[in-house]
Each structure stands twice: as structure tokens, then as C-alpha cells.
Amino acid sequence: xxxxxxxxxxxxxxxxxxxxxxxxxxxxxxxxxxxxxxxxxxxxxxxxxxxxxxxxxxxxxxxxxxxxxxxxxxxxxxxxxxxxxx
Amino acid sequence: xxxxxxxxxxxxxxxxxxxxxxxxxxxxxxxxxxxxxxxxxxxxxxxxxxxxxxxxxxxxxxxxxxxxxxxxxxxxxxxxxxxxxxxxxxxxxxxxxxxxxxxxxxxxxxxxxxxxxxxxxxxxxxxxxxxxxxxxxxxxxxxxxxxxxxxxxxxxxxxxxxxxxxxxxxxxxxxxxxxxxxxxxxxxxxxxxxxxxxxxxxxxxxxxxxxxxxxxxxxxxxxxxxxxxxxxxxxxxxxxxxxxxxxxxxxxxxxxxxxxxxxxxxxxxxxxxxxxxxxxxxxxxxxxxxxxxxxxxxxxxxxxxxxxxxxxxxxxxxxxxxxxxxxxxxxxxxxxxxxxxxxxxxxxxxxxxxxxxxxxxxxxxxxxxxxxxxxxxxxxxxxxxxxxxxxxxxxxxxxxxxxxxxxxxxxxxxxxxxxxxxxxxxxxxxxxxxxxxxxxxxxxxxxxxxxxxxxxxxxxxxxxxxxxxxxxxxxxxxxxxxxxxxxxxxxxxxxxxxxxxxxxxxxxxxxxxxxxxxxxxxxxxxxxxxxxxxxxxxxxxxxxxxxxxxxxxxxxxxxxxxxxxxxxxxxxxxxxxxxxxxxxxxxxxxxxxxxxxxxxxxxxxxxxxxxxxxxxxxxxxxxxxxxxxxxxxxxxxxxxxxxxxxxxxxxxxxxxxxxxxxxxxxxxxxxx
Numbered sequence: 218x219x220x221x222x223x224x225x226x227x228x229x230x231x232x233x234x235x236x237x238x239x240x241x242x243x244x245x246x247x248x249x250x251x252x253x254x255x256x257x258x259x260x261x262x263x264x265x266x267x268x269x270x271x272x273x274x275x276x277x278x279x280x281x282x283x284x285x286x287x288x289x290x291x292x293x294x295x296x297x298x299x300x301x302x303x
Numbered sequence: 304x305x306x307x308x309x310x311x312x313x314x315x316x317x318x319x320x321x322x323x324x325x326x327x328x329x330x331x332x333x334x335x336x337x338x339x340x341x342x343x344x345x346x347x348x349x350x351x352x353x354x355x356x357x358x359x360x361x362x363x364x365x366x367x368x369x370x371x372x373x374x375x376x377x378x379x380x381x382x383x384x385x386x387x388x389x390x391x392x393x394x395x396x397x398x399x400x401x402x403x404x405x406x407x408x409x410x411x412x413x414x415x416x417x418x419x420x421x422x423x424x425x426x427x428x429x430x431x432x433x434x435x436x437x438x439x440x441x442x443x444x445x446x447x448x449x450x451x452x453x454x455x456x457x458x459x460x461x462x463x464x465x466x467x468x469x470x471x472x473x474x475x476x477x478x479x480x481x482x483x484x485x486x487x488x489x490x491x492x493x494x495x496x497x498x499x500x501x502x503x504x505x506x507x508x509x510x511x512x513x514x515x516x517x518x519x520x521x522x523x524x525x526x527x528x529x530x531x532x533x534x535x536x537x538x539x540x541x542x543x544x545x546x547x548x549x550x551x552x553x554x555x556x557x558x559x560x561x562x563x564x565x566x567x568x569x570x571x572x573x574x575x576x577x578x579x580x581x582x583x584x585x586x587x588x589x590x591x592x593x594x595x596x597x598x599x600x601x602x603x604x605x606x607x608x609x610x611x612x613x614x615x616x617x618x619x620x621x622x623x624x625x626x627x628x629x630x631x632x633x634x635x636x637x638x639x640x641x642x643x644x645x646x647x648x649x650x651x652x653x654x655x656x657x658x659x660x661x662x663x664x665x666x667x668x669x670x671x672x673x674x675x676x677x678x679x680x681x682x683x684x685x686x687x688x689x690x691x692x693x694x695x696x697x698x699x700x701x702x703x704x705x706x707x708x709x710x711x712x713x714x715x716x717x718x719x720x721x722x723x724x725x726x727x728x729x730x731x732x733x734x735x736x737x738x739x740x741x742x743x744x745x746x747x748x749x750x751x752x753x754x755x756x757x758x759x760x761x762x763x764x765x766x767x768x769x770x771x772x773x774x775x776x777x778x779x780x781x782x783x784x785x786x787x788x789x790x791x792x793x794x795x796x797x798x799x800x801x802x803x804x805x806x807x808x809x810x811x812x813x814x815x816x817x818x819x820x821x822x823x824x825x826x827x828x829x830x831x832x833x834x835x836x837x838x839x840x841x842x843x844x845x846x847x848x849x850x851x852x853x854x855x856x857x858x859x860x861x862x863x864x865x866x867x868x869x870x871x872x873x874x875x876x877x878x879x880x881x882x883x884x885x886x887x888x889x890x891x892x893x894x895x896x897x898x899x900x901x902x903x904x905x906x907x908x909x910x911x912x913x914x915x916x917x918x919x920x921x922x923x924x925x926x927x928x929x930x931x932x933x934x935x936x937x938x939x940x941x942x943x944x945x946x947x948x949x950x951x952x953x954x955x956x957x958x959x960x961x962x963x964x965x966x967x968x969x970x971x972x973x974x975x
């Protein structure tokens with residue numbers, strides 16, 4: 218299992234287009250992708266657009282991305298990359 | 304027309320592959336050979352006059368009925384039709400059907416097809432005219448020229464769809480088809496469609512649809528699937544008689560629906576050897592978009608479906624967020640809830656766009672069983688109108704309530720406990736097993752001893768189950784004391800505790816931090832009345848006052864009335880929440896009427912506490928939190944009879960306004 222924290226930078230937050238981009242990337246990998254947010258007990262499926270939107274991460278929110286499975290390392294790296302660029 | 308017995312004889316004749324003696328028929332139907340002989344003469348006359356085939360009587364061999372499959376099917380559907388013409392409403396629907404399918408185009412033709420006198424036809428025709436007018440279809444009757452329908456092909460198909468649903472529902476409740484033994488769902492659908500569409504065989508449609516479903520890894524919901532099969536059959540049936548759609552239809556935003564529709568179109572083209580024009584392909588998109596997908600067997604398809612409606616996904620996320628806050632239960636992490644609400648509402652919205660309403664048969668039950676969730680679910684309506692301009696009614700809100708109710712059950716089923724035991728691991732593990740086996744929706748998160756106070760606090764458990772007498776609370780948690788061997792009595796106590804925990808979770812009202820207060824209630828707008836004339840005059844008075852004081856713009860009253868036509872706003876326990884379109888709201892306010900004598904609200908439902916909502920989520924006023932709070936207060940009112948009675952008994956407008964403001968501002972948290 219790999220995990221990394223990330224602070225949302227773009228004004229829009231992790232909504233609509235960014236959420237879709239994130240999930241599109243996540244579904245390319247076989248590993249499980251889970252998102253959590255500071256102050257929220259829920260775990261959100263990183264491959265579901267609906268769930269990523271339910272997470273409702275706004276600008277400044279710190280989220281944790283967790284990957285688990287054979288290609289976890291590569292997945293985490295590329296997902297962080299996506300988050301930086303959305 | 305044949306009597307039922309005569310028709311049965313004809314059926315026996317048809318089913319026997321050859322000559323059949325009169326005596327054999329007589330034994331089969333338990334009538335004398337003489338009766339059968341007389342009947343056969345009448346049958347012969349009827350069959351030959353209407354050109355349904357010929358009856359050959361040969362001495363010693365018996366009788367033979369010669370017909371073709373087409374003629375036989377026609378005879379059957381005609382017989383079924385005429386048999387259903389006893390009640391006035393059945394006559395009305397039959398006329399609508401004949402006119403809509405173009406089977407009849409004049410009163411004389413209707414007389415013939417329905418075996419009715421002119422007088423009877425004309426009477427039923429007036430009723431049919433009304434029914435069609437409700438669907439924006441005008442009837443033009445010209446002497447000597449017959450009857451013409453003024454409508455587009457699409458309107459015509461929508462009306463036929465409506466008609467099919469009515470007739471099918473009637474047949475289902477009469478138990479005519481569904482109870483037949485050995486009938487699979489597929490055969491029933493085929494038979495129903497064949498009867499309605501003059502012998503149309505839907506088998507190829509069903510096959511095409513199944514192929515598309517497996518191609519995309521989707522599964523349509525049972526009713527939706529049946530309706531979809533009908534709508535597709537209807538298209539093919541109409542195309543066969545060269546009736547195609549010319550006017551372009553509304554466009555859908557979902558590309559996913561278009562993919563499915565195009566796939567279906569290709570398969571139907573191949574199977575029926577036709578070519579579908581752009582307008583007919585658009586019609587297919589319409590058919591698909593009003594059909595609810597129940598399940599995705601292919602997760603890639605689910606993803607594509609969500610991706611094609613990003614904005615709507617955002618709406619669902621927002622909705623769940625608001626409902627969670629209103630109810631004070633965090634449902635955001637419930638994937639099943641998000642997915643089912645998404646699938647349900649995306650279809651419901653499309654249906655409403657075309658004016659197709661689906662009645663919710665569980666509505667009265669939902670209102671009484673889940674009053675507080677139902678009140679919270681009303682936020683769906685307001686959010687949806689804000690975001691998309693679409694309105695949903697109480698039928699849809701009822702379904703949303705069920706989805707939320709299901710999610711809450713799931714939250715509740717996750718009650719967490721710690722088992723505290725000082726006798727060592729053996730007995731505590733034994734206790735744990737017994738608890739988990741006897742109470743399925745409980746999760747034992749930890750097994751501890753009395754020394755592990757910190758572990759108990761950290762475990763996040765809802766309460767402690769113990770065999771020790773450690774008092775009513777321990778480490779800040781409630782305690783349930785049980786026997787070492789967990790007796791049936793203990794199980795009951797634990798279940799009672801679980802129920803309490805759940806109720807607490809449901810009644811918890813979220814605390815808002817430091818929000819500037821915006822009072823939603825004002826004593827000016829609280830009226831306590833002995834009686835009122837009727838609902839609409841009361842609403843008019845209330846709206847007019849708001850308009851005069853500058854809270855709403857002109858047009859608000861009409862939008863309130865429109866809303867009432869779309870759906871009843873009585874939410875149970877005689878509480879009603881009429882509301883108008885947000886676009887006429889200038890400053891958010893809630894106007895109240897408390898009636899000493901209830902007024903009839905809708906369908907004989909009385910109401911005596913009326914909250915006229917003129918609200919919009921204006922970010923500059925920080926009013927959103929109060930509005931949400933209002934909904935949760937509303938939920939607690941309809942949930943708690945004593946509280947409701949207390950509220951209604953406040954006889955002073957000033958006191959009432961400040962009481963409600965206190966509740967919605969959260970100063971006076973009345974949590975249990």
C-alpha cells in the first residue's frame with residue numbers, strides 16, 4: 218500500500234472536470250484507489266466520479282490518496298501528477 | 304359479437320388440428336351437444352361475415368375451422384377489445400386507441416369496431432376527446448369527412464404510451480395475464496404488445512434490446528425494460544404504416560444515452576430491414592433516456608455514463624451533502640446511495656421533461672413511516688430547481704426518501720460496540736461470538752478490560768457491552784450489562800440500545816459555526832386563523848402580502864399555484880409547504896398560517912399548519928444554513944406529535960416567529 222497527501226490548489230476544487238480527469242487516470246490502473254479528507258471519516262472510491270465529487274474537496278483541502286495493488290506505485294505517481302496539473 | 308361460450312368453442316375449434324365432433328366439444332365445455340350445435344351456427348355466421356375464415360361441417364367427422372394466423376390474431380384482439388367495452392372508461396380508452404393508431408377515422412367505423420350504437424359511441428367520444436386534450440391533442444370532427452387528430456407524431460406516440468400503461472396496469476390488477484401459469488415475463492410482454500399493437504410481434508425487439516444490454520453491460524430496471532420494449536415496438540409499428548417523426552425532438556445532454564440508442568438503432572435496422580432517419584434515432588434516444596438503468600455489470604459503462612453527465616454528478620454530490628447536513632447523518636461516503644440516486648434521478652428528470660409522470664404507489668406509506676426523511680428529501684426539489692430549472696413532484700421525492708431511508712439503515716446497521724470483560728480472553732471471545740451471531744447488524748470493534756479506558760475512547764464505539772457491573776456509563780460511553788452467556792433477554796436489551804443509538808443519530812442536528820443570522824420568520828407573516836374559505840384564497844392572501852412588502856416579485860403566486868398542480872405539498876401530519884419558483888424571490892422569507900379548522904389541501908388531505916416558502920439559497924445572506932435547519936426542524940415536527948402540537952398551540956404571531964427563528968438559528972437545540 219502506498220499513500221501520499223496532497224493539498225488541492227485549483228480554485229474549482231476537485232469537481233466536475235478535474236474529478237473526471239482524476240478518475241479517468243485512476244481507472245487505467247488495476248490497483249484500488251481510495252481518497253480520504255482531513256476531518257471526514259469516509260473513504261471515497263477514487264475510480265468513481267460520483268464518489269470523488271461526494272468527497273467535495275475544495276481549494277486548500279488536504280486529501281490523502283491511497284493506492285493498493287500490483288501497480289500501486291506507478292498509479293500514485295501519475296495521480297499526483299494529474300492533481301498538480303488540473 | 305360472440306358470447307364468451309361461443310368464443311371458447313371457437314378456440315377449441317382453432318386449437319384442434321382438424322375436424323372435431325360436436326360431442327367432444329360438448330364434454331369439454333360442459334354444455335349439451337344441442338347448445339353447441341346452435342352456437343356453432345352463430346359462430347359460422349360471425350366468422351364468415353367478418354371474413355375471419357370458414358367453418359366446414361362434415362357429417363360423422365365434425366367441424367373444421369379454417370383460418371390464417373393473421374386472421375386469428377385479429378379475431379382474438381377484436382374479441383378482447385369488444386369484451387372490454389362494458390365500462391365507460393374502457394370505451395373511452397378503446398376509442399382513444401382506435402383514433403391514435405388510425406384504425407378508425409370516423410364515427411361509423413367506431414360503431415362497427417366497438418359493436419356499439421351511434422349514441423354510445425358519441426357519448427364515449429366526448430370522454431375520449433377530454434382525455435386527448437389533456438395530452439395536447441385536439442380532435443376535429445367534420446361531418447362527412449370523419450375524425451382527425453391534430454398533433455405531431457411524437458405526441459401521438461406519447462399518448463399511445465400512456466394508454467398502453469393504463470391498459471396494462473388494469474390488466475395486471477385484474478390478474479388477467481400475470482397469474483397465468485407457465486407464462487414467462489417475455490411471453491407476457493409479447494402478448495400484451497401484440498394485443499395492443501394489432502398483432503405486432505415484439506420478439507425481435509426483445510432480442511435486440513438484450514444484445515444492446517449485454518454489449519454495454521447494463522441492465523434496465525424491470526418496468527423500464529417493459530416500457531422500453533413497447534416504445535421500440537411502437538416506433539416499428541408506426542414506421543410500418545409510414546408514420547414517422549418529422550419534427551426534431553428535445554436534445555439530451557447525455558452522450559451515453561445516445562450511444563445506447565445508436566447501438567439499438569443499428570440492431571433494429573438489421574433485424575427489421577429498415578433504415579432509421581435522424582428523427583427516429585432521436586426518438587430512440589428519448590426512449591433510452593426515460594428508461595431507468597438498474598445495474599451496471601460492466602464498470603466501464605458506469606464510468607462512461609457518469610462521465611457523460613458530469614454536471615449532474617456534481618448535483619448528486621451536492622444533494623447528498625445537503626441531505627446529510629439536514630438529517631445530521633453523514634451519508635457522503637455511501638457509494639450505493641450516490642449511485643442509485645444518480646441512476647434514479649437522471650431518468651426521473653428526463654421523464655418530467657416530457658411530461659411523463661410515474662405514480663409512486665408507496666407514497667402514503669412513505670409519508671407516515673419516514674416523515675422526517677421525507678421532509679429532508681424535499682430539498683431535492685428545491686436544489687434541482689435551482690440548478691437545472693426542473694421540478695420534481697412528491698412521487699419522485701417519495702422515491703428519493705426510500706433511497707435515503709435505505710442509506711440510513713446501512714448507517715444504523717453499523718453500530719459499533721466494545722466488549723468489556725475481566726474474566727480473560729476465553730469468555731470475552733465467546734461473548735463476542737454470541738453477540739455477533741445473535742445480532743447481525745452489530746460490529747464488535749474491540750474486546751477490552753476495565754483498564755483500557757483509552758482504548759475504549761479511541762475505538763469510536765457507540766456503547767459498551769459488559770458482564771461487569773461498572774455503572775451506567777464508562778469512559779464516556781453508555782453501558783449495557785449482560786449475562787456471561789448472553790441470554791435472550793440480553794439480546795432484547797442490546798437491540799433496544801441499538802434502536803436508541805440510531806434515533807440519536809437521526810435526530811442529531813448539525814451545529815453551524817458562527818453564521819450571521821438571517822431570520823426566516825417574521826411576526827408580520829404569521830397568521831392565526833379560525834377558518835379559511837379554501838386553499839387557493841389562503842395562498843393568494845399570503846402571496847399578496849409578501850408581494851406588497853417587497854419579499855417576492857409579481858408572478859410568485861402563479862408559480863405557487865403551478866407547483867400545487869404539479870404535486871401536493873402536504874408532507875404529512877397536516878403540515879403543508881407550498882412554495883413558488885425561486886426566480887420570483889427577492890428576499891427569503893417563510894410565511895406561516897396556523898388554522899384552527901383545517902383546510903382541504905389536496906385529494907382530501909387536510910392541512911392546518913402551512914409554511915409558504917419564499918426561499919432561495921442566496922450566498923450573500925448566509926441563509927442556506929437556516930433553510931437547511933428549517934428542513935430538519937420540519938422533519939422533527941412531523942416526527943414528533945407532541946412537539947407538533949406544542950408548536951401549533953402557540954397563539955401569538957410574535958411568539959411563534961421568535962420560536963421558529965430560535966429553532967432554525969440553532970440557539971435552542973431540541974435534540975433528544
